Amino acid sequence: MSKDAILGAIRRGLRRGPLPYDQDLALRVRLERHPRHPIPARSKVARPAQIALFQRNVEKEFGTVLRVADAAAVPAAVARYLAAQNLPSALAIAPHPELQAMPWGEHPLIALREGRAQASDAVSLQHGYAGIAETGTLMLPSAAERPTTLNILSETEIVVLRASRIVGAYEEAWDLLRAELAAPAGGMLPRNVMLVTGPSRSADIESVLELGAHGPRRLHIILIEDDPAALG
Amino acid sequence: MLATSPNFPQNARRAMADASLQKAMARTRPMFPARRAAAVAALPEFEALRETGKQIKDHTLANLDFYLETFAANVERAGGQVHWCSDADEARAAVLKICQDAGARTVTKGKSMISEELGINKHLEAHGIAPVETDLGEYILQLRDEPPSHIIAPAFHLNREDWEASFRKAHTDLPADRVFHERRDILTEARTRLREKFLAADVGITGANFLIAETGSSVIVTNEGNGDLTQTLPRVHIALASIEKVVPTLEDCTSLLRLLARSATGQDFSVYTTFSTGPRRAADLDGPAEYHVVMLDNGRSAMIGTAFQDMLRCIRCAACLNHCPVYGTVGGHSYGWVYSGPMGSVLTPGLIGVDQAGHLPNASTFCGKCESVCPVKIPLPKMMRHWREREFERHLSPATTRAGLRLWGWFAQRPQAYRLLTRLMARTLGKLGRKKGRFSSLPFAASWTEGRDLPAPEGDTFFTRYAREQRAGRV
Numbered sequence A: 001m002s003k004d005a006i007l008g009a010i011r012r013g014l015r016r017g018p019l020p021y022d023q024d025l026a027l028r029v030r031l032e033r034h035p036r037h038p039i040p041a042r043s044k045v046a047r048p049a050q051i052a053l054f055q056r057n058v059e060k061e062f063g064t065v066l067r068v069a070d071a072a073a074v075p076a077a078v079a080r081y082l083a084a085q086n087l088p089s090a091l092a093i094a095p096h097p098e099l100q101a102m103p104w105g106e107h108p109l110i111a112l113r114e115g116r117a118q119a120s121d122a123v124s125l126q127h128g129y130a131g132i133a134e135t136g137t138l139m140l141p142s143a144a145e146r147p148t149t150l151n152i153l154s155e156t157e158i159v160v161l162r163a164s165r166i167v168g169a170y171e172e173a174w175d176l177l178r179a180e181l182a183a184p185a186g187g188m189l190p191r192n193v194m195l196v197t198g199p200s201r202s203a204d205i206e207s208v209l210e211l212g213a214h215g216p217r218r219l220h221i222i223l224i225e226d227d228p229a230a231l232g
Numbered sequence B: 001m002l003a004t005s006p007n008f009p010q011n012a013r014r015a016m017a018d019a020s021l022q023k024a025m026a027r028t029r030p031m032f033p034a035r036r037a038a039a040v041a042a043l044p045e046f047e048a049l050r051e052t053g054k055q056i057k058d059h060t061l062a063n064l065d066f067y068l069e070t071f072a073a074n075v076e077r078a079g080g081q082v083h084w085c086s087d088a089d090e091a092r093a094a095v096l097k098i099c100q101d102a103g104a105r106t107v108t109k110g111k112s113m114i115s116e117e118l119g120i121n122k123h124l125e126a127h128g129i130a131p132v133e134t135d136l137g138e139y140i141l142q143l144r145d146e147p148p149s150h151i152i153a154p155a156f157h158l159n160r161e162d163w164e165a166s167f168r169k170a171h172t173d174l175p176a177d178r179v180f181h182e183r184r185d186i187l188t189e190a191r192t193r194l195r196e197k198f199l200a201a202d203v204g205i206t207g208a209n210f211l212i213a214e215t216g217s218s219v220i221v222t223n224e225g226n227g228d229l230t231q232t233l234p235r236v237h238i239a240l241a242s243i244e245k246v247v248p249t250l251e252d253c254t255s256l257l258r259l260l261a262r263s264a265t266g267q268d269f270s271v272y273t274t275f276s277t278g279p280r281r282a283a284d285l286d287g288p289a290e291y292h293v294v295m296l297d298n299g300r301s302a303m304i305g306t307a308f309q310d311m312l313r314c315i316r317c318a319a320c321l322n323h324c325p326v327y328g329t330v331g332g333h334s335y336g337w338v339y340s341g342p343m344g345s346v347l348t349p350g351l352i353g354v355d356q357a358g359h360l361p362n363a364s365t366f367c368g369k370c371e372s373v374c375p376v377k378i379p380l381p382k383m384m385r386h387w388r389e390r391e392f393e394r395h396l397s398p399a400t401t402r403a404g405l406r407l408w409g410w411f412a413q414r415p416q417a418y419r420l421l422t423r424l425m426a427r428t429l430g431k432l433g434r435k436k437g438r439f440s441s442l443p444f445a446a447s448w449t450e451g452r453d454l455p456a457p458e459g460d461t462f463f464t465r466y467a468r469e470q471r472a473g474r475v
């Protein structure tokens, strides 16, 4: 079998057989503990600065950020954004309880369709799981209430993120994911975890950057200021 | 993929005479180093991270059997399948079988160098399955039936005119007199065309930048989003990976990701970094029903425990290509196979044999730039030298090269004599070349300078300068 042939060739190269028990155990412990390596200092700052760093990095990567006071303000913010960008008011929206609880009824002109995105959707509204200040990156794990297609099929993606879910470094986001989503699933990661930094782009034509390759051309983040420590 | 590496000298000569290629190179070449330098300057920890990256990869390679088995077990636990393949034939057969079992008629593809190694497109076509490249650069190369010329910017060698001409020729259903006002129009046409393909495909094939043993995940890194459409929309996802792509944990992967985009495109992070683990879950509304990893060896396990093991640390960032004066002169196609630049010069002889690729390790000025920018500190010049020595042993070099190497070997083993010689040479050459700073031809080295410029020594050798700086307390 090729598996045995490959592993055998590797072991011959390493001049040993299968790992002895103690070394095997040491590696299992390393996996179990998944130690962190040095983390850049840039994101180790006070909460308000961390959130500002997140926003700065999103904007540097051609995303946009709008801060709103609370969840109830989201539908109005969405309506204003759609109007300002001249976008249709039909949205594919993630069936997430936090989004469902928002007062959409006050904006009857916005037509919501819950579920995954279809190719014909111009705009999608996604639930942001976490934000990573280090590079202005969104963490979007797949789930029934957070379909992956909402991140990639539409021309415009709007992501609703709570400021309390912004962390400094990627490692902190992994810790959240492990504790909240993987642990209840027997340690298994969600099927798909996307780290998204700005809208889609390509520099394949003469090395000149153009936004909107195959994924969204616009990425707009509505940030709910739910973190008292972050109101600086 | 059929190698034309044995013809490297002829390929290189042709490339240097190719005006269109030289135009593309002249435009693009300076961009990558400048972007990388800016990203690196903005992260004070970058140098320390390079050492971390090297250590992570060395640790993994020293325990590669363990991490591969752990990875495979975790893929299976998540409901996916791993197909172990010793060589390209086995991998082609594995991919074809998955596609046939799925009743596939069309297959979309994300960018994957392994897929180039396998020549998978031709194989699928021969069996009645239509592969569609979806990375913008790969798409136009498929239209033109050309191989990529750069591992992260496959259409590096093309100019805008080439894009327009190829699109006009291929998209015959569109008005022939349409105008491409700007690059965006080219992009939009490709986006629209490929949308239909994404939606129709039965199988999506991606590469993998990393595999994570801890979680059984494959990781892709893209800016366009084509890889995500490829692995999300079709019913079956196949990730093509080679054995050295595995890393132990999410944290290990994260540290390497901090190096990858900065070294590659000069971004802090690529737009989409996506971790896939198994097929869709019961409650999911989207995602593939089947998840396969084709795990390719193809000569890599034989590099372990040899002088070339360090090459397996490579994370395919292309920094060494982007900073290489040889690559920048002859372009990627001259190297004659999938991988080019310094990393290709070391990897290709390892994968297809030094008899095929023996010229490539000579494609170096030994300026050392590649090693200095490599995010995992691969000693590329040293390894090229190793290959040269092997080639020498195999008596494949022409007699004059052999004699020259023998002479160099004599001096290299006698440090005093070597220093004296190099000091003399540096002084003499330094005086001769003071005006231009470069030599385009040198006495006694005509065949060497034919294809390269030799930077003029600054009238000092490294040793004397080092000693002087040491005295001045600078090092």
Ligand code: SF4
Pocket (backbone or CB within 6 Å): B263, B313, B314, B315, B316, B317, B318, B319, B320, B321, B343, B370, B373, B374, B375, B376, B377, B378
């Ligand atoms: S050898 Fe180093 S610099 Fe070159 S592609 Fe590989 S990781 Fe990047």
